Amino acid sequence: MEFERPRGTRDFLFEEMRQRKEAENTLRRVFENYGFGEVQTPLFEDLKLFTTKSGEEIVDQLYNFKDKGGRDLTLRPEITAPISRLYLNEMQKSAKPIKLYYYGSCFRYERPQKGRFRQFWQFGCELIGAKSPEGEAEVIAMCNSSLEALGITTAEINVNHLGIIRGLFKHFDIDEATQREIMIVIDKGDKELLKESLIGENPIIKDNSELNEVLLKLIDMVGDSSIIKDIEELVSPYExxxxxxxxxxxxxxxxxxxxxTNYKLNLGVARGLDYYTGIVFEVYVQGLGAQKQVCGGGTYNLVKLFGGEDVASTGFALGFDRLMNAIEELGGKKELPPMVNTYVAAISDSTRQKAFEITQNLRNADIPTEVDLSRKKFKKILSYANKLNVKNVVLVGERDLEEGNVTVKDMESGEQEIVAVEDVAEYIKSNL
RNA sequence: GCCGGGGUAGGGUAGGUGGUCAUCCUACAGGACUGUGGAUCCUGUGACUCGGGUUCGAAUCUCGGCUCCGGCCCCA
Known part of the structure; x- marks a missing residue:
């Protein structure tokens, strides 16, 4: 019987895991530097939490199940809904603003492809109860700092304010279903399709060429802060x-x-769901294939949707796996030092126990150390130590031990030094 | 869910018009070498993705499953 990994999942071996941990720690450092604190929520939640947020249709993309008590549960497909739930359950009376972040895996039943897996990791944050341009600016600044800290220099942050387009809809009295339909088309980012949907043969909004023209011009506006005045010109008639x-x-x-400074205003960025009303932003990294979006965020009001009071929240979620792809793509992987730098080798069977003692002494002195556990011959031990790429090997042999000494061999230079057993830790610390 | 391309030892591969013992590199284990690694040599371990079909005979042809890769759909 042979078992395989479930489809769309991955095993991470030592090297990849270390690279991921490195990136993870970098992000933790950045987020905490901005004053965000880490929280963790369960891997599974009430199914309704997600269908309330995103609609019944998402069920076929969920890993949902009934537990033995008959409860409808699901592995979480994202973490913002659980965070809103957490806020409602435990933090409504906390001093605002609340700044929290999270890192964990999510699960979606989807067709795997580059940058898309059935188990994937998200690293994200929420700033709750501080709806203001400065709250949004800080969140975007932190996103920018994160990308910089990871060395992802080719990322583009695209920012939009959905209130502008919503304002236009309101001006022309467009109903919600139609708004949604248009937002979905905008979200696809396909200019031709949008053109067709607005001014083609069978437009979504009929008999309103003014709105259609303005929309078409509006979503085409992409650029640095100087385009603000163009936007202003375009929408000034609509209070x-x-x-x-x-x-x-x-x-x-x-x-x-x-x-x-590394951002663009992009009036074509939309998000499919209704509860985004204010600013939204997305980050793209070219060269990642079809899944170039590494981050999505914005200001929304989920808490209200879940029955709480009206509290705005600004946040974003980084697609951790895609970030790792981007780092790899850009050649930004860090050279990581060997896991251990010292190996203790018993030269003969008779000195093996002494080798264990010395090993523990070194470990107690905070020197990462390994010792042979498989009774290999001395030559094989050295060969193995060489493969581990350790800096020092402590040779524990009878002749030295008689004098209370061991030999410490520097594996890079090949030089050896006789050192008293009690001084080994100190000697090695000075030779790393 | 749809379209296209792949799956040969742990990793990387050759073979492919059906027919010796399925190739090589690497890795791993042992030895040459009982107190000295990286080099060299020798020996060993280890694979045709799964199932059906065609055939005297399938890694090879064919159909289907699984899975990986790229793309579409979707993307909370």
Whole structure:
């Protein structure tokens, strides 16, 4: 009987795991530097938590199941809904703003492809109860810092404010279902398709060429902060969009103060779901194939959707696996030092017990150390130690031991030094 | 769910018009070498993705499953 990994899952071996941990720690450092604290929620949740947020349709992309008590549960497909639930359950009375972050795996039943797995990891944050351009600017700044810290220099942050387009819809009194339909088309990012949907043979919104024209121009606006005035010009006749535009302008000013320059305003960025009303942003890294989006975020009001009070939240989630792809693609993997730097080798059977003692002494002195556990011959031990790439090998032999000594061999230079047993730790510390 | 391309020892591969013992590199284990690694040599371990079909005979042809890769759909 042979067992295989479930489809769309991966095993991580030592080297890859170390690279992932390195990236993970880098992100933790950045997030904590911004004052965010880590939380953890369960891997599975009530199925309704996700269907309430995203609709019944998502069930066929979930790993859902009934437990023995008949409860409908599911492995989480994302972590923002659990965070909102956590907030409702435990943190409603906490001082605002609340800044939290999380790292963990999510599960989706989807067709695996490059950058897409059935178990994948998300690293994300939420800033709860601070709806303001500065809250949004800080979150975007942290996203930018994260990408910089990881060395992903080719990332582009694209920022939009959905209030502008929502304002236009409101001005023209477009119903919600139609809004959703249009947002979905915008979200696809296909200009031709959008053109067809707006001004083609069978447009989604009929008899409103003014709105269609404005929309088409609007979603085409991409560029640095200088395009704000173009946007302003375009939407100034529609007062319902003005507040959002003001917020957008403030965000741009505040991003400058937060020293974020690596971003674009992109009026074509949308998100499929209704609860995004304010700013949204997405980060793309070219060269990652079809799954180039490494981050999605924005301001939304999920808590209200789940029956809580009206509290806005700004956050983003990084697709950790895609970040790892990007790092790999950019050749930014770090050279990691060997796991251990010292090996203790008994030269003969009679000195083996002494070798264990010395090993423990070194470990107690915080020197990562390995010792032979398979009774290999001395030559094989050295050969093995060489493969581990250790710096020092402590040779424990009878002749030296009679004098209370061992020989420490430097594996890079090949030089050897006779050292008293009690001084080994100190000697090795000075020779790493 | 759909389209296309792959799956040969632990890793990387050759073979492919059906027919000796399925090739080589590497890895791993042992030895040459009982207190000295990296080199060399020798020996050993270890594979045709699974199932059906065609055939005297299938790694090879054929159909299907599984799975991997790329793309579509979707992307909370």
């Amino acid at each position: 319902e969009a003005r507040d959002a535009l003001e917020e957008f302008k403030e965000l741009v000013d505040t991003l400058k103060s937060f020293q974020v």
